[in-house]
Amino acid sequence: MSSIQNTLLKALYERYFDDPTFLSLHSFREENNIDDEVFWDEVEGLEDQKLISAYAIGGAYILNTAGVLFVEENKLADSVQIEQHQQARTQILNRLMWQYETNGKHAPYFYEDLARDLSMDTNYLVTHLRMLDVMGFIEAHALGGLFLITSVGRRSVLEWRAKMNIRQMYLDAHSLSAQKRGKALERIITELAKHEGWNLESNVITRGEELDLVLVKNHAYYLVECKWHKNPIEAKDIRDFYGKLAHRTHYRGLFISMSGFTSGAREHIKSYISHHPIVCFGPRDVEALIQTTIALDNLVEQRYRRLTTQRQLEYE
Incomplete structure (x- = not known):
């Protein structure tokens, strides 16, 4: 990735969890004083990789789920922000796993109940629900606003629990x-x-x-x-x-x-x-x-x- 692309991905990542989620690239280019032709070539490169998409006419763009994950994996944004968003998705999956284990595989969770139980802003929650749906970790129920954890999501939670267990073993070992x-x-x-x-x-x-x-x-x-x-x-x-x-x-x-x-x-x-x-x-x-x-x-x-x-x- 070029420095221009990294900077653009970082800016789009920061906007992804806000309202509005899109960013005007015309304004971004002018604020960063980037040559017009060079800039739009870089934008096209990110589109070709399916990391960003045009949101509306007039140069408005948004980050795709693949783009969010790319930024996080390559640590292109603030580490505190990245950790916050990753922990939010972990909390959501863990709660949906609890629903699965407690009430069965056919018991969906209404998003407003999920926001309340997690003490999470509803709009922020919905943003992550969309991501997890695209990633295949959860699926939307036929009735609107209801979500279920998938087999992929359950495996992810079990892996996370195993990692947490290993970390606790490591912390406990220091006192031996x-x-x-x-x-x-x-x-x-x-x-x-x-x-x-x-x-x-x-x-x-x-x-x-x-x-x-x-x-x-x-x-x-x-x-x-x-x-x-x-x-x-x-x-x-x-x-x-x-x-x-x-x-x-x-x-x-x-x-x-x-x-x-x-x-x-x-x-x-x-x-x-x-x-x-x-x-x-x-x-x-x-x-x-x-x-x-x-x-x-x-x-x-x-x-x-x-x-x-x-x-x-x-x-x-």
Whole structure:
């Protein structure tokens, strides 16, 4: 996207939840002192992508649902505004899910009752209802003003609840002892992985009563170690972990440390790259996974590629 398109999308996003929802692009172009031909070429590009649409004659345009989602996914607008609107849609879906679970799948919710129960402005609610309808999360009942949550919407709510459960597990883990925090972190990573479609490999018990965690996806096997200590991980911890890896052909390592790694530990990891690569995550990586700003798949793949092709050991 060009800077002109980003600026225009931001302005249309801010207007989308107001009344009127449209924006006069003639006025917008003049206020931003943009060349006429260049500007309308940029507008046409956004129309071609189905992000915006002409609302009426005279240069009035509105943002489409795809445009709203594009702005939010790419963080083109104010982060506080984006979070507010996303939370509103979550509240609506959660309430419609409650209606489904309480009164059955054929019990619709009247929009004015929904606005009252959520303490939400009616016009603001209706704007989000239209969005959720286009997205397939809800459907309008045959009788006007009534809405039902769809199977797609129900799956979305169940996913949201699972994420909230993982976040609560993470918050609760901070008050545990170091040993219990490590096991709690392992459970959190397990839940995140299962949520993203990873499989758990059954493994033999090692070192007394400790059961190894192995995650599998796309024929890639990762032996996982989770530590939540006060001090950074040392070289001995890496040697012990590599000793477990060495007995498993074609396995990769994933070492997650909430306290980072010493220089000696990092050097050991680099020395093992040609045999059993060990991908590392730090505390900010875990936070990003918990907040779902990045998927486990993507983070593992990024770190593995840089480790094996550029010999760069990264973690945050």
